[in-house]
Amino acid sequence: MFLIDLFFPKFCLGCGYIGVYVCSSCFKKLELIKQDTCFYCKKPSLFGLTHPNCSKTHNIDGLLTIYHYNPLLKKIIKNIKYRLAVQVWQEFYKIIEPQVILKLGFYKRLSQDFVIQPIPLSKIKYNERGFNQASLISTFFQKFLHYSIGDLLIRKKEISAQAQIKNKKGRYFNVQGAFAIKPDRRGLIYQTPNIIVIDDVVTSGSTVKEAARVLKKAGIKKVYVLALAKG
Numbered sequence: 086m087f088l089i090d091l092f093f094p095k096f097c098l099g100c101g102y103i104g105v106y107v108c109s110s111c112f113k114k115l116e117l118i119k120q121d122t123c124f125y126c127k128k129p130s131l132f133g134l135t136h137p138n139c140s141k142t143h144n145i146d147g148l149l150t151i152y153h154y155n156p157l158l159k160k161i162i163k164n165i166k167y168r169l170a171v172q173v174w175q176e177f178y179k180i181i182e183p184q185v186i187l188k189l190g191f192y193k194r195l196s197q198d199f200v201i202q203p204i205p206l207s208k209i210k211y212n213e214r215g216f217n218q219a220s221l222i223s224t225f226f227q228k229f230l231h232y233s234i235g236d237l238l239i240r241k242k243e244i245s246a247q248a249q250i251k252n253k254k255g256r257y258f259n260v261q262g263a264f265a266i267k268p269d270r271r272g273l274i275y276q277t278p279n280i281i282v283i284d285d286v287v288t289s290g291s292t293v294k295e296a297a298r299v300l301k302k303a304g305i306k307k308v309y310v311l312a313l314a315k316g
């Protein structure tokens with residue numbers, strides 16, 4: 086037993102069972118996404134690649150998600166607090182299923198020079214929470230993908246849930262200006278042809294869409310999105 090276990094006993098973030106962060110019976114209740122879909126039309130697509138005619142802008146070239154954002158996963162993610170965050174993702178790494186590794190292997194076949202870009206948090210949100218979930222999930226995925234983690238984006242403002250904003254104009258201004266390329270990283274863009282943007286959960290997709298738009302505008306050739314869960 087480690088000292089840390091004495092002070093903070095491990096318990097299942099789903100059901101409270103002592104000894105692990107996700108117990109085997111909760112783990113069985115996580116639902117893997119079997120059929121990936123196109124980001125734009127939501128229809129089935131192999132490895133979540135965007136269909137050629139589905140987007141004029143084509144800012145997102147593909148979307149891979151691992152689990153359905155079911156009530157259990159929601160609870161697990163919500164219960165991850167600062168002191169647990171790193172350990173939880175280390176444990177998740179050990180119990181990842183072979184199907185997921187197979188799915189991630191798609192990126193390896195696609196290109197050898199991807200850079201992983203976690204969706205950044207704003208400074209205020211980061212200080213409030215103490216960690217960026219997307220960064221931790223990135224290091225988790227990195228164990229399988231072996232690409233380097235980039236730090237090209239900054240978050241200038243938070244995005245409210247798009248569903249709460251009634252009109253189209255309001256929704257546009259909600260996401261507009263949320264991200265920018267870090268001024269000191271602009272030079273790196275030319276050495277970074279392809280990016281995998283990583284977030285914990287993709288629901289409406291407005292956050293990753295805006296991040297992808299900014300990256301493409303800066304000159305990135307391909308932008309794929311990888312998320313732990315799809316809402």
Ligand SMILES: [Zn+2]
Pocket residue numbers: 097098099100101102107108109110111112
């Ligand atoms: Zn449990």
Ligand SMILES: [Zn+2]
Pocket residue numbers: 123124125126127128135136139
């Ligand atoms: Zn499509």
